[in-house]
Amino acid sequence: MEGVAIIGAGQTRYGDFPTKGVKELFAEAYLEMLQSVDRGLDPQMIQAAYIGCLSAGSGFQLGQLAPLLMGHVGLPHVNAVRVENACASGGFALYNAACAVASGKFDLVLAAGVEKMRDISSSKGRYWLGVSGDTEYERLAGSTFAGIYALMATRYMHEYGLKREHLSMVAVKNHRNAAANPKAQFRKAITLEQAMNGVPVAYPFNIWDCSPTTDGAAVVLLCNARRARDFTSRPVYLRGFGAASDYLAIHDRSSITRLNATRKAAAEAYKQAGIGPRDIDFAEVHDCFTIAEILAYADLGFCEEGRAHYLLEEGITQLDGKLPVNASGGLKAKGHPIGATGCGMAYEIFRQLRGEAAEPVRQIKNARFALSHNVGGSGGTAAVFIYQRGDE
Amino acid sequence: MGAHISIPMYQRAVPQRYRLVGQRCLKCGKVNFPPKAVCKYCNAGFEFEEVTLSGRGTVYSYTIIAGGGAPPEFAEQAHCQGSYPVVVVELEEGPRVIAQLVDPPPAGITIGMPVRAVFRKIYEEEGVIRYGFKFRPA
Amino acid sequence: MSISVVSYGVYLPFLRLRREEYVNALGSCSADIKEKTVMDVDEDTMTMAVEAARKAVAGLDLERVGVLTLASTSYPYQEKVMAGTIVEALGLRKNILTGHHGSSTLAGTEAFLSAAGLLVGSGEKYALVIVSDAPVAGASAEMEHSFGAAACAFVLAADEQGLELEGFYSCVTESLGLRFRPAGEKEVRDIGVRTYSNQAYNETVGAAVKGLLNKLGQKPAGYRHVILHQNDVRTTVALAKKLGFGDEQIQEGLVYGQVGDTGACSSLLGLCRVLEKTVPGDKILVGSYGAGGASQALSFKLNCRLPGRSESFQVLLEDKKYISYTHYLKLKRSI
Numbered sequence: 001m002e003g004v005a006i007i008g009a010g011q012t013r014y015g016d017f018p019t020k021g022v023k024e025l026f027a028e029a030y031l032e033m034l035q036s037v038d039r040g041l042d043p044q045m046i047q048a049a050y051i052g053c054l055s056a057g058s059g060f061q062l063g064q065l066a067p068l069l070m071g072h073v074g075l076p077h078v079n080a081v082r083v084e085n086a087c088a089s090g091g092f093a094l095y096n097a098a099c100a101v102a103s104g105k106f107d108l109v110l111a112a113g114v115e116k117m118r119d120i121s122s123s124k125g126r127y128w129l130g131v132s133g134d135t136e137y138e139r140l141a142g143s144t145f146a147g148i149y150a151l152m153a154t155r156y157m158h159e160y161g162l163k164r165e166h167l168s169m170v171a172v173k174n175h176r177n178a179a180a181n182p183k184a185q186f187r188k189a190i191t192l193e194q195a196m197n198g199v200p201v202a203y204p205f206n207i208w209d210c211s212p213t214t215d216g217a218a219v220v221l222l223c224n225a226r227r228a229r230d231f232t233s234r235p236v237y238l239r240g241f242g243a244a245s246d247y248l249a250i251h252d253r254s255s256i257t258r259l260n261a262t263r264k265a266a267a268e269a270y271k272q273a274g275i276g277p278r279d280i281d282f283a284e285v286h287d288c289f290t291i292a293e294i295l296a297y298a299d300l301g302f303c304e305e306g307r308a309h310y311l312l313e314e315g316i317t318q319l320d321g322k323l324p325v326n327a328s329g330g331l332k333a334k335g336h337p338i339g340a341t342g343c344g345m346a347y348e349i350f351r352q353l354r355g356e357a358a359e360p361v362r363q364i365k366n367a368r369f370a371l372s373h374n375v376g377g378s379g380g381t382a383a384v385f386i387y388q389r390g391d392e
Numbered sequence: 393m394g395a396h397i398s399i400p401m402y403q404r405a406v407p408q409r410y411r412l413v414g415q416r417c418l419k420c421g422k423v424n425f426p427p428k429a430v431c432k433y434c435n436a437g438f439e440f441e442e443v444t445l446s447g448r449g450t451v452y453s454y455t456i457i458a459g460g461g462a463p464p465e466f467a468e469q470a471h472c473q474g475s476y477p478v479v480v481v482e483l484e485e486g487p488r489v490i491a492q493l494v495d496p497p498p499a500g501i502t503i504g505m506p507v508r509a510v511f512r513k514i515y516e517e518e519g520v521i522r523y524g525f526k527f528r529p530a
Numbered sequence: 531m532s533i534s535v536v537s538y539g540v541y542l543p544f545l546r547l548r549r550e551e552y553v554n555a556l557g558s559c560s561a562d563i564k565e566k567t568v569m570d571v572d573e574d575t576m577t578m579a580v581e582a583a584r585k586a587v588a589g590l591d592l593e594r595v596g597v598l599t600l601a602s603t604s605y606p607y608q609e610k611v612m613a614g615t616i617v618e619a620l621g622l623r624k625n626i627l628t629g630h631h632g633s634s635t636l637a638g639t640e641a642f643l644s645a646a647g648l649l650v651g652s653g654e655k656y657a658l659v660i661v662s663d664a665p666v667a668g669a670s671a672e673m674e675h676s677f678g679a680a681a682c683a684f685v686l687a688a689d690e691q692g693l694e695l696e697g698f699y700s701c702v703t704e705s706l707g708l709r710f711r712p713a714g715e716k717e718v719r720d721i722g723v724r725t726y727s728n729q730a731y732n733e734t735v736g737a738a739v740k741g742l743l744n745k746l747g748q749k750p751a752g753y754r755h756v757i758l759h760q761n762d763v764r765t766t767v768a769l770a771k772k773l774g775f776g777d778e779q780i781q782e783g784l785v786y787g788q789v790g791d792t793g794a795c796s797s798l799l800g801l802c803r804v805l806e807k808t809v810p811g812d813k814i815l816v817g818s819y820g821a822g823g824a825s826q827a828l829s830f831k832l833n834c835r836l837p838g839r840s841e842s843f844q845v846l847l848e849d850k851k852y853i854s855y856t857h858y859l860k861l862k863r864s865i
Contacts, residue, residue: 123464130463136397136405137426140514140524141490142457142466143478150455151480151490158453158503200475203456251480251488252432256453410619444621472571472860494570495544495851511580511619512572521606523577523615 003225014335052089091342091374091383178329185335216337242268277301415440447509539585561676566790596654636820678790757783
């Protein structure tokens with residue numbers, strides 16, 4: 001298997017952009033990616049593109065979105081495909097791109113994600129937010145995505161004594177991190193009191209427990225590790241990548257206080273990288289709802305199952321803690337443009353490991369290994385990546 | 393704008409929706425509900441006998457969906473009720489299933505609370521009422 | 531051949547609206563109810579029918595149910611075989627004779643008698659009769675104040691001990707009576723001529739009851755209970771008394787005050803209630819009414835106790851949640 005490196009990455013600001021559609025968002029991230037390749041790159045060398053997207057601009061281009069986007073940025077003949085695994089679309093685009101490079105078939109492959117969520121009516125928005133669960137049962141129980149994660153949270157509270165405050169601690173931490181991130185959707189810290197008392201969404205969640213709807217795009221360029229230094233002095237290596245699935249419907253799973261897809265994907269990634277959870281210096285995890293970050297701690301091996309809330313109490317996952325999680329602000333506050341999220345995490349890690357976190361206050365120092373974790377829906381799919389700083 | 397489930401598609405699920413017809417795996421003996429092509433317990437058995445479940449079970453977990461965030465198909469229900477509970481129920485035959493809870497107790501829902509299936513309107517699409525089970529405190 | 535009720539079931543919706551809600555919201559309430567039953571947003575006459583029927587058939591060999599008749603003035607569809615929903619929900623056999631009765635509140639006893647007839651004609655063992663109703667009128671109609679919702683179901687058997695149908699008698703006239711609903715409309719119209727309406731009710735129901743007593747050679751005193759269709763309490767009680775029945779025979783069957791006008795269910799719901807207070811040997815007289823108009827009088831005799839119910843009528847009356855008039859208007863889709 002060939003080694004895989006990231007040699008460039010770009011990402012739009014996440015937020016609400018009435019003047020930009022999927023094409024414009026994609027192009028903006030793509031052009032920033034090109035500029036980040038410090039030794040230069042002829043874009044025509046790019047051989048394949050995997051583009052994650054769920055709604056294809058609220059359905060206007062459900063078929064063949066990838067060639068539309070590639071044609072928009074001057075690469076009409078590249079082998080391009082749209083990848084869809086709901087909120088993990090970007091992660092699975094990255095995973096497929098990594099496999100394509102690792103196989104030796106291609107040397108330069110684009111992994112990208114894009115989503116345009118802010119230009120549709122609230123009714124259509126709620127439609128799109130509910131197309132990725134088990135439609136016949138979860139949706140027809142009248143449940144939303146928030147509802148499914150809320151069911152996990154209620155059970156977790158019952159089994160492990162998690163308190164409402166712990167959920168809010170995730171929101172407070174991630175909003176604080178996003179405040180320093182110029183590319184985040186919400187650049188405002190919130191207090192614990194605020195986070196505890198938002199408008200109810202789905203018990204035990206209030207609005208502060210939920211990630212927003214977001215416009216945004218992210219693009220990363222993968223390269224065969226042997227050729228990475230032709231394009232950049234500071235590649236970031238993708239040492240491990242794992243992906244897995246689970247029963248789509250929450251009621252089919254043996255446990256709802258863990259995501260088995262995450263556990264299997266993480267085991268695959270750790271094994272490939274030859275390191276373990278203790279080696280990770282910081283992580284970007286999938287916090288679409290506050291409970292999701294709490295579940296991820298144990299699923300990724302950062303703690304024992306049922307102990308995640310102690311990591312929050314002890315501040316271990318804060319920006320200045322031993323294992324910063326979601327330094328970017330996470331889905332919760334950086335924003336969650338569904339298809340883009342998995343690649344946006346890779347963008348954040350690429351910049352952090354290269355010492356380019358933009359604002360000095362948010363730069364994580366002396367990090368060697370980082371992890372990203374992207375979940376589809378309520379855990380029907382998950383992808384996990386392990387990154388290593390490239391200057392060693 | 394709803395998730396389109398065609399009339400024939402809904403009709404195929406009528407036995408499970410109307411009276412909880414599940415399947416007992418002839419290989420491992422466990423009961424699957426909703427039905428699968430291959431048993432979800434042994435991942436091997438693909439021959440089953442039909443069993444009609446009792447509809448009795450206990451609340452495994454719950455949430456209360458606030459009106460504003462309900463899927464569009466449930467907007468009218470949310471308008472009338474303000475919010476409504478959704479539960480995962482562990483049925484006495486073993487499987488768990490997600491559904492709404494009707495007539496929740498004033499003191500609140502608790503995990504482990506006994507419930508039984510009742511017959512209700514689930515939603516309406518193309519003017520056709522989609523009936524099915526919900527749960528009620530037993 | 532004798533036909534007897536061998537089991538029955540009742541369903542009352544959980545939600546209730548108190549009379550005071552009308553008084554507070556509108557200044558008055560035209561119905562002499564204490565409170566009434568209200569269907570929730572996810573209920574209709576079919577969901578109520580299934581719940582009542584499930585209680586009635588509990589423990590029964592469903593393969594031997596060969597007849598199914600339904601009654602409602604307010605089916606959720608104007609055209610569709612409603613029995614299909616029942617057959618699937620209960621798991622009844624598909625080779626089943628059906629009869630759908632509607633178009634007036636007479637439908638309840640019509641469905642009952644047609645089931646009895648089909649049972650005799652077909653030689654099947656059991657017939658299931660389900661009467662489920664929730665009459666509808668506009669929020670501005672005074673008649674609406676009394677409209678409730680309920681379902682009851684009966685299993686009839688040929689040549690088995692139970693509540694035996696001793697005889698029946700009908701009276702059909704051309705008299706508009708209380709209310710009607712033109713084709714294509716969802717809400718009934720009150721003709722608004724109270725004295726005339728009461729007279730039509732009295733004459734039609736009175737003729738059916740008297741005809742039945744004559745036919746069977748019975749006197750009012752021979753009955754433990756009498757239950758007449760209940761549009762309101764006063765008219766019903768006055769007619770029963772005029773026919774020669776006493777308070778102790780009338781009172782047990784009056785369900786109107788706690789559930790409202792349940793349309794086609796009205797008199798049969800009262801029957802379900804008095805069955806709990808009946809001992810073998812007792813006779814019960816039921817008189818239904820449908821505006822337009824007609825009445826059917828049915829005479830029953832209890833030969834043996836019916837199977838015990840898991841929940842008494844009183845428990846059903848007490849299992850409830852009160853809602854506000856505003857909530858009620860939402861459920862009626864008025865706001």
